[in-house]
Every structure is written in structure tokens, then in C-alpha cells.
Amino acid sequence: MLITPRQLLDRFDGLARGRQLTAFGLSRYELARAADRGEIRRLRRGVYASTKATDAAIAAARHGGALTCAGALQHHEVWTLEDDDEPHVWLGSTGRVHPHPGCSCVAHYHPGRMSLGVADVRDALIHGYFCHGEEFFFCALESAWRKRLIGAGDRARIRATLPRSAQWLVDFARPDADSGLESLMRLRLHLQGIDDVRTQVHIDGVGRVDFVIEGRLIVEADGEDNHTGPQRHRDLRRDAAASALGYESLRFDYVQILRAWDTVLEAILAALRRAHA
Ligand SMILES: [Zn+2]
Ligand SMILES: [Zn+2]
Incomplete structure (x- = not known):
């Protein structure tokens, strides 16, 4: 036998129908034997799994x-x-x-x-x-695109399958979103009519920041890890340098953006009003 039932199942990510496996030359008998020996599992009639599933x-x-x-x-x-x-x-x-x-x-x-x-x-x-x-x-779309898990053909197919009212989401998506949090922020700001949003911007003297909104407001979205110790010190130094250059800085964490968006948005809108006053 060239390939064992378990090896073949693994190629199907650990799950397949019997007829998918017999198409590769394994007999029903061999599958039943492998299941009896505990090398693969029979989930129900004609459906098999390996430990890979x-x-x-x-x-x-x-x-x-x-x-x-x-x-x-x-x-x-x-x-x-x-x-x-x-x-x-x-x-x-x-x-x-x-x-x-x-x-x-x-x-x-x-x-x-x-x-x-x-x-x-x-x-x-x-x-x-x-x-x-x-x-x-x-x-998820931006994450999949960034990881090159979907191509142009997939995006076109996805777009065509969505309701018309949602197709713009595919057009608005970009391949370079740095994180799910960044995708979420850009989408939510866009829905508020805020489109002058640059991401992962390098500012001399400050460094790389997550967002610059309307050229004046820096927004940093901190991940789930806490900024303490040296990181906290770096954050404060960056905020000071940004202020000296005329930027206002706001800093939100993951939970605020996800669960308390109203307060995040109020803070951003108020900062933009001050910047343009
Ligand atoms: Zn079920
Ligand atoms: Zn579902």
C-alpha cells in the first residue's frame, strides 16, 4: 500500500468521506481495518477522521x-x-x-x-x-487579504455574493491593515464621515503612530497587552514630542474601542473640533 488511510485523511485536513478516500485507491475494507485498529475514526457511516481534525x-x-x-x-x-x-x-x-x-x-x-x-x-x-x-x-476580509489568503478573484466573488448595500465593504478594504483593531477603527471612522485617516504613519521625532486623523490628531490603539514600565515611558515621551509638533494625541485600548466606542468617538470628535478651532 502506497499510502495509509491515516496519511490520506491528513491530506484532507483530517476529515473525509469514504468515497473521497477510495477514489485514491484505498478499499472500504482497508478503511474499516484502519478504524478497527484505531488509526482513524469512523464518525458515522461513510465519514472518517484522523487526529488532525x-x-x-x-x-x-x-x-x-x-x-x-x-x-x-x-x-x-x-x-x-x-x-x-x-x-x-x-x-x-x-x-x-x-x-x-x-x-x-x-x-x-x-x-x-x-x-x-x-x-x-x-x-x-x-x-x-x-x-x-x-x-x-x-x-476578517482585511486580515485574510493581508495574509494573502484571498486573491482578486476571491474578492470579486465575495463582492458579487454580498447584498448590494454591503458591496462597498469589499471596495473599501485594503491589503495592508496592520491589525483587526486598525480595520475596525478605519471602518467606524469612515461611517462617521471621517476619511482623512492615515495609518502606520512615521512622524520625525515621534516614531511610527497608529493613526493620524485629518493631519492633526494622533490616535494610538493599544493591544491587549498593558503598557507599563519602559513602554509606558516611551508612550509618554512620544506624546510630548507629538504635542511639541502641534499634534494632539489620544490613546485607547482594545476594550475601549471594542466595548465603549461611543466614548472613543466623542473624544476623537472633540479633539478634531479643537484642532480646527
Ligand atoms: Zn450538531
Ligand atoms: Zn455562522
């Missing part, structure tokens, strides 16, 4: 479909604004649900070619739009 993907396969939405995007290392607490399962347009123990899956019936395992980035982005909305979609 994640728990969420296995739950989705047991349910009768492919893992999609945040779970699939994270599998592909795309940044997501939120997690899915339960597996979101793509059943194709006519998929059949298979009851399984402990099922808490969220089922999606989107058109397209579903195969067991994990939905590809393009499909998971589309499903993510319909499931989680604009912000989730936009941040």
Missing part, C-alpha cells in the same frame, strides 16, 4: 457539513472580531442534518459546494458576513 470540525462533520464562520476563519489564521461559542456548520443548500450526541451546532444553509472539513476562507468570509455582520466581515 479539530473537535469543532469533527462536530461539524458529524452534523453533516463543514465548519464555517469564525471557527473556520480562525483555522485559516484569519483574525476575527468575535468567536463562535458553538460550531457553525455549513450544510450546503440542501444538506441533511445528522443527529449526534451533544449537538449544539448552528446550522447554515448557504449555496455553494460544501465538502466536509473546514470551509475555505472565501466561503467562510461570506457566511461570516451573513452571520456576524459588517464589522466582523470587514475585519
